[in-house]
Amino acid sequence: MINRLNIENFLEEIKNIVDLELLLKPSDQKRFSKDFFDYSPILREELAECCADLVVKPLSVHAVLSVAFICQKHQVPLTIRGAGTGNYGQCVPIKGGVVMIMTSLTKIRNFDPDTCAVTVEAGCLLGELNKYLLANGRQLRLLPSTWRTASIAGFVAGGSGGIGSVRWGFLRDPGHLLGLEVVTLEESPRKIQLDARSAEALNHAYGTNGIITALTLSTCEAVDWHEVAIDCDDFFEAIEIFQSCMKAAVDLFLCSFLENKIVECLPSWSGNFRGKHRLLLLVAPDGVSTLERISKRNGVDFCHLGPEDKQGGNGFRELSWNHTTLHMRSMDPKWTYLQLLLPQPEANAINLINRKWGDNILWHFEAVRQQGSQRMAALPLVQWEGRKNLEMLMSDFKNVGAILFNPHVITVEDGGLGVIDSDQVQAKREYDPKGILNPGKLKGWS
Ligand SMILES: Cc1cc2nc3c(=O)[nH]c(=O)nc-3n(C[C@H](O)[C@H](O)[C@H](O)COP(=O)(O)OP(=O)(O)OC[C@H]3O[C@@H](n4cnc5c(N)ncnc54)[C@H](O)[C@@H]3O)c2cc1C
Structure with a gap:
């Protein structure tokens, strides 16, 4: 105060x-x-x-x-x-x-024609930045499903990954963030430039250790992504097909798995519900036939919807990641969620959790590249039955060997792996020695 x-x-x-x-x-x-x-x-x-x-x-x-x-x-x-x-x-x-x-600082300052890296001010919306890049034959590698409304610095300081993670992993993987312009909170605040190495400490630090005013990011070649939906009766067969797709030699930008009870609750524009589990994929045009072949081999429904329409806000991007949670909550606000990695192979852990928690859990997976390997990240929907129940469920997940990224906590560390990142704390010591920025969010400092 x-x-x-x-x-x-x-x-x-x-x-x-x-x-x-x-x-x-x-x-x-x-x-x-x-x-x-x-x-x-x-x-x-x-x-x-x-x-x-x-x-x-x-x-x-x-x-x-x-x-x-x-x-x-x-x-x-x-x-x-x-x-x-x-x-x-x-x-x-x-x-x-x-x-x-910060949303009035929106300038795109530079696009380097040699490296295709872009330098942009903090408040530029991801959708606007991506539009600019598409005009130059490039696109952002990673986008949250809120890509139309979220800012680029907010994504880097507060997000983690999303659409594109199937190919490009997570924001904190080296190679995405190439540099930052930052305003410090020292006695005489300065505007400083950080290279990729020094910028790491501000990546996903919730704005606790510096004010980002501009960012330099790598980009990737623009692709005319096509939407493909694959529907399947059997849950574990659908997971097998999901894994075949994410490991195939096709260029994917999104690969989501939604349990049938989730598909049933999606908005009408998401397609007909036929009682089946559904995979949603964004794939490069030359990968469509391979996904069709994988589907035919397994005798499941394949639907090629054509190039994605990015205008309307009702494409696969807006059914994925935490937008799935959004749609479920609009049907019933008692749905909340967790974020985790299950031990591989996942079937055993899924069965153990299902046996105890039944319909209180609905499965949503996103294909991601984690430390160089393809795997499934789980964002299960969870019926809210009080704090004790949620804690019991999280403990059951830990007991089956899952790694949790708790979305019900306020500190950087508790929402991650629970460990203090000494580089983040050191950057706070240097750039915000009086602890003015976003107090209470960096546990290592508190
Ligand atoms: C429906 C839904 C779907 C979502 N899907 C995803 C997803 O797929 N992937 C994902 O990672 N997240 C997701 N999110 C979370 C969020 O939308 C994203 O992380 C988004 O990129 C945050 O951007 P923002 O501009 O809204 O940031 P804010 O919410 O405004 O800020 C986020 C954090 O960044 C800090 N910050 C903002 N600007 C600066 C700055 N200039 N300098 C220093 N610190 C700053 C803030 O202090 C705060 O700690 C989702 C959220 C919702 C509601």
Whole structure:
């Protein structure tokens, strides 16, 4: 919270910043203190009362520097916000203070014709950036299913992977993030350039150790992705086909598995429901016939829908990753979810969990490249029956050998592998020595 004795001085200084919009309505303070944490009933309760004292929107990097200077001078907490689509309350100001919205910094500064790397300002929406790249024969390698609305810095600071992960792994894999421009929270805030190595510590750090003002990212060749759906009666046969597809020599951008009870709840534009489990694939044109051959070999339904239509917001991208959870929650808000990797081969763990939890769990898998190998990431839907039940389920998953990435917690570490990353903490020590940025989210610092 802003110290009430200093608030007048603080506000006076903030108001004098050139290129800074102030959002002073109480409704704005509430609105910009929330993200999509209500997917977790636990976070919904824990974060309900968190609210910013002030919301600002810089229109230039210079204004970002000025806000940083004033916040550190008055020791006022500062939480950075992109589009606010995170699921774990990443941009919720749990200690109040200032929320700074970055979505007016949208310039695409450079496209290197030799390396095809792009340098872009923090608040540029992924959809806009991708449109620009497509015009240059390139595209983003990784996109969240919120790609139309989310910002590029929000994705790097708060996301992990998504569409494209089947081919390109996760954002923290070396090679995606090539450099950052960052504003620090030192006594005299600076704008600094970080190379790929130094930028790693700010990747997926929830904006706790530096304000990202621009990013340099690698891109990949643009492909005219085609949508293919494969429907299958038998659950484990569908998983086998899913695995054959993800391991085949075809260029995939998305490979999702949805249990039949999920398919039943999807919006009508997602296709007819025939009681079957469904695979959703985005594949390069020359891979369509191979997917057809795999389907025919197994005697299951194959449907080639043609090139994806990216205009309407009702393509396979919007049925995948956490959009699956979104659609299920719109049918019944008692659905929540988990994120995990099952031990391989997965069938044993699936059977053990099904035996105990039955219809309280519905299976959703995404094909990913994890540390160089193809495997299935699980995002199971879970019926909310209270905190104790969820903890019991998570413990059952751990007992069958699963690795959990808990989406019901607020710190960087608890949502990951539970270990403190000393580079992230060291970067905070260096760039935010007074702990002004997004307090409470980096456990290693707290
Ligand atoms: C339906 C749904 C589907 C989703 N699917 C995916 C998915 O497929 N993959 C995935 O990874 N995520 C997914 N998400 C989560 C989220 O949408 C993405 O991670 C998204 O990229 C976040 O971007 P944003 O601009 O909304 O960031 P915000 O939510 O605004 O911010 C995220 C974090 O980044 C920090 N941050 C933002 N801007 C900056 C900056 N300039 N400098 C420093 N820190 C900054 C914030 O402080 C916060 O900690 C999904 C969410 C929903 C609701």
